[in-house]
Amino acid sequence: MIDLYVDIASFAHEVDELIRAFMPEEKVNILKHKDDASLCNLRIDVVHQLRDDMIYIYSKLTKDGQKIDESNEIIEIDNMQEEKVIARRQLKNAFKRCAYETISNFTDRELEWGILTGIRPTKIANEMLDYNMRENQILSILKKKYFISPSKAHLLMETVSHQRTILSQNHNKKISIYINIPFCTTKCLYCSFPSAIIEGDSKILDSYIDVLIYEIKVVMDAILKHGYTVQTLYIGGGTPTALSPIQLERLLESLEILIPSEVEEYTVEGGRPDTLSNEKLSILKRYGVTRISINPQTMNEETLVKIGREHTPYEIIECYNNARSMRFNSINMDVIVGLPGEGLDHIERTMKELYKLSPENLTIHTLAIKRGSPLRDRVNKYEFVDGNMVEGMLDICKQWTKNMNMSPYYLYRQKYMLGNLENIGYAKPGKECVYNVQMMEEKQTVWAFGAGGISKVFYEEQNRIERVPNVKNYMQYIDRIDEMIDRKMQLL
Secondary structure (H helix, E strand, O other): OEEEEEOOHHHHHHHHHHHHHHOOOOOEEEOOOOOOOOOOOEEEEEEEEEEOOEEEEEEEEEEOOEEEEEEEEEEEHHHHOOOHHHHHHHHHHHHHHHHHHHHHHHHOOOOOOOOOOOOOOHHHHHHHHHOOOOHHHHHHHHHHOOOOOHHHHHHHHHHHHHHHHHHHOOOOOEEEEEEEEOEEOOOOOOOOOOOEEOOOOOHHHHHHHHHHHHHHHHHHHHHHHOOOEEEEEEEEEOOHHHOOHHHHHHHHHHHHHHOOOOOOEEEEEEEOHHHOOHHHHHHHHHOOOOEEEEOOEOOOHHHHHHOOOOOOHHHHHHHHHHHHHOOOOOEEEEEEEOOOOOOHHHHHHHHHHHHHHOOOEEEEEEOEOOOOOHHHHOHHHOOOOOHHHHHHHHHHHHHHHHHOOOEEEEEEOOOOEHHHOOEEEEEOOOOOOHHHHHHHHOOOOEEEEOOOOEEEEEEOOOOEEEEEEOOOOHHHHHHOHHHHHHHHHOOO
16 A cells, blocks of 8 residues: 655545556545645655745655655746646646656656546647647657657647547537437446346336336437537447337337437447347438447457356357348447456457457457456456556557558547556548547547437637436336436526
């Protein structure tokens, strides 16, 4: 365990995240006061002083009360006289840089993503491009101010370059819609989503769909009266195709009425091939779905059994071919690197099989051992590869995506990821998922329906997002639906 004291308390969490990125096996005890007694032999202090129009920031690491390492940074007050949000960000990053250097020296390690602990690193690069900064300037800042490695900095720039065309078409009357189906047929080992396990067409599913359609109808009526147009429609979960054919058709039939036909992109996460029958594929096609996901996670059968996926690689291939025969021309597939028991040869085998299929989108996830997942509860039962091995796996995936004529177009990070790395979405030219970009970059309003959905209302003039969450529990969602609707209506 490591004691941590940060004299600006609101920065402590992100310094904590940095420590755990360097030393994931350690727990961090955040001290509220500088003089609190240390409970551990290791302690990190990050503090600041104002002196002579300067802000002095210090980071110190002690072991058994003896100083081991320290770092410091100086910021001129004149450089802080900008918008409060920007100035605060500058100060926070200086705290993180000092802490990073101290921990890096102590562990003799560097992090590929430097001081970044947030979900959306692409937002930093996009913001700098919005200020008309040149690529070489941005790369220099990413290295000097954020300590990002050259390879990740170039990945970031390549990713945002493919987002700019999509983002440039935004206007304040164009929105996206997300619909959440929080049900699955089984619980995967790595999954932390609050989805319920269901069987067939249970009555609770019928009730959920009734309420979901009601929420969509009331809110969409108000949205359309305000002159908004829907750019993308995305049905996710959970596993939307866990619904029975009758339930699925009832939902899609309602959406056909409630949401205008000019939607540019219509995605349904099929997810598991064992839930995506030919009958359901036919329903999706009939109601105008333009993009689907068929997610193997791995093409190694022994791993599929281990992680609780009740399907085989053969079923993935069969489902994919069936979708192609019905002329679905935009198919996404997901892969997870770092699954228990897998090494470089397993990833090579998976990517070789997916290359043969040639989907339009491929999302490469780094395994995250997340709170709320069965994996987190059983973490001691498995061995996991180290960060260098995971990086090697990502490199294999990257090479195969190049062979498939794909480029990175969206990127995000999560807590507790192996190697503190990233998730990357790749796409063939012109096949980027618009919703994924809008959702990740937060430059467009996204109205979310269903249990666990979080609406994000974008205010362009202030460049800010206001979140409107629905309750996560589907039973509470059903009981409190009028409250969920009222939350949204207040912002319309």
